[in-house]
Amino acid sequence: MFVSAVVSSLQPVNQSERSLNVSSRARMTNLHDVAKWPIFSLMEVELLNSIHQACVFGSGGNEAIFTTTDGDVYALGNNHNSCLGLGDIQSTLVPRKIEVLCGKGVTLMAFGSGPHVVVATDSGELYSWGHNGYCQLGNGTTSQSPERMAPCLISSSLGGCMISQVACGSHHTLLLTDKGEVFAWGYNNCGQVGSGATANINAPRKVSSLLSGKRITALACGQTSSLALVDNGEVYGWGYNGNGQLGLGNNVNQPSPCRVSSLSGVVISQITCGYAHSMALSDEGILYSWGANSYGQLGTGNKANLVTATRVGTDIGRFVEIAATHYSHISSAMLQSGMVYMWGQCRGQSVTSPLPTKFTCLDDVFACFSSPAVTWRPLRFETFVGRRALEDSLKSSFDNQENSDLKIMLEGKSIHVHKAILKIRCEHFRSMFQSHWDEDGKDVIEITQYTYPVYRAFLEYLYTDSVSVDPEDAIGLLDLANSYCETHLKKLCERIIKQGINVENTPTLMAAAIKYEAQELEDFCFKFAVNHMTAVVQTEAFQNLDDYYLKEFLTKAAKWGAFKY
Known part of the structure; x- marks a missing residue:
């Protein structure tokens, strides 16, 4: 809801009213400045202004999928392993429509580092495309045929549930329904699919075991590990645990969900995973981290791995948001005051304690300092020329x-x-x-x-x-x-x-x-x-x-x- 022209000097009422024009869309909190993401730098302003949500991914942050306010879906970039969903293997610097998804009401997007991409629509449909060597597309096969180049509708037994969240690790995918149930599929060599075994799963399968009867509210994936948050504040983890990223007090892999006992007695409200580390935020704003720490990504002031959840930034203030991505070893968090901190592998440098920045949102940390520069969640934003000056x-x-x-x-x-x-x-x-x-x-x-x-x-x-x-x-x-x-x-x-x-x-x-x-x-x-x-x-x-x-x-x-x- 910003006036759409820069006003250098505001005149009396009648003249001002003639010269000012207002956008009809409400500005969202923590808007991302799209200019910080190089892959969008050549796009036409009109198309930039229409972006509703976007994901940037790939080994160099060189691929992107985005939706527009008109309901269209576009892709651009290297197209490694046909991850752009365009039906071919051609790279492109000019956005091209993913025709099969246009008008479908895409609301959720996630990506693995294979790469593979999974999206969900507002009607409950689920599509996937890209690399499928480990069943990560969930279409019942490990086919590398041309069909995987374009979005394929995943047939699954979700029982007519709507989809609340999709999360991807390197080659596995988690899905959360509106009933609080978790489904998973893909690469399962470390038990990251949570099936109780280590065989790959080629179609969505419900994760049960200790999650049965519990209502899950959020999911997070590391490269080969998984976390789930229960509505009562409990956290469960499964998969690879060689760096202690499951927070269980040991380094033993877990093929079935186990409660993160080191968080017992703490009500957790947010969870997130990096490449091989995990973070959780309590409902009182206390930050915990555990797992791999070779780049200082735990924020503890050293590089020692931790197998149990440990408080971080106790003298900084109350945290309200945390962020990490399975693609990298960087962590970020925002205080109640709006101050954004980052730590871990920041453009090749190891930062072992939370470092204050001048950013106003966590997304900018990943655009400017993550290696590679990928989004930690789908961006939702609007932008237009001259907004900053305005x-x-x-x-x-x-x-x-x-x-x-x-x-x-x-x-x-x-x-x-x-x-x-x-x-x-x-x-x-x-x-x-x-x-x-x-x-x-x-x-x-x-x-x-x-x-x-x-x-x-x-x-x-x-x-x-x-x-x-x-x-x-x-x-x-x-x-x-x-x-x-x-x-x-x-x-x-x-x-x-x-x-x-x-x-x-x-x-x-x-x-x-x-x-x-x-x-x-x-x-x-x-x-x-x-x-x-x-x-x-x-x-x-x-x-x-x-x-x-x-x-x-x-x-x-x-x-x-x-x-x-």
Whole structure:
């Protein structure tokens, strides 16, 4: 939702309104700057602007698959092992359509280092192509015939389930359904498919054993290892364990899922795998790592391998996101403050402790410092020429007295803004600044319903599309977003609250979620409270809960089974 022309000097309202134009698509958090990925550098601007999601892969980061907002699917690059899905072996620097996938609603993409590619559609279809020497395409064969050059529909017994996630190791694939079940296929020499044996699996097969009856919420693959996260915060691993990447306290391979016992008592919310190391993030923002460490990828300050999960970056702050890829030995993580750190093999250098960067998202670490430069997850972004200059221009114009035409007063403090931008960005102000309302002719408006920090954060959001407040102020901003019908801002506030939740503020945040009818946030806060029940009920905030919210929590907790012996 950015103005699509750089405004060097904002003029009075009527002139500004004629010269400013707004994109209809909402900007997503942590947008990736596509210019950092060299493979996209020759693309036409119009096609660049239409990209919805993309994967960059290959031994040199020289292959890419991307979808557009129109539902088309393109590929470009070296086409090693026909991994572009174009039906031939020709390399291309010009994006070519993967015709069979256009209009199919591709939503999920993953790739192995063979390479092979697996994609899923919004209707539940699953396609694969590329190298198939180890059954990694899941089509029932190990065929290297021309059929593997183009996307092939995988027939499987998923029971009509929708697909929530796809993850690939070097030559094996994991799939997660919306019912929390895991299916796997491909190379299985170390047990990475989780079948209980080491024979290759040529079609999707359900991973059971200790995962039976559990609801899995996330998957991650190393080169020859696999991890699964259960909805109760437990982590299970299987496959190759020669570097301790399963976190089991030994170096013995596991052909069936085993619980990562070194994380017992910790509620994990995120997992990720590098080439031969693993990382996990707890729901309290604590980072753990284990496995291979020859490049410092564990972030422990040395190069010693670890066979059990160990805390990392304890003196840095609260982590909110972690990243790694089976293609490389680099690790990255983001703090609640937005600071991005990296460590491991950074462009050939070994960095053994988390190193602060100037990046604003984890994706940029992999574009600039990973070897090879591949994506650790599918990118979702939008971009257009001049966006960076535009962002800087709008940011510098916020609360700038020299070129503003409106002053908003709160608690005796002033904020200088521009009516044109407020009208373009917010329906509330479009209604306020109509000719038949008194506010349209005013140079100063006083706001009494909200605090200065909350309202300032809201106005700054209108200029930058980003929010920087602590979780407690995010509650007030959530109230404002709810009142002004700002759906995107409401989601940003919910994210801030999720990333900042702790034992002390859980009751307050949960009460706010109930009050503002933020159901997803309410469920998140409730789950955190149940996972830390003993500590939460002893907090002052819990003791001060209104009877209504206390009753709501206790009733829901009882239905959850929190009070069963």
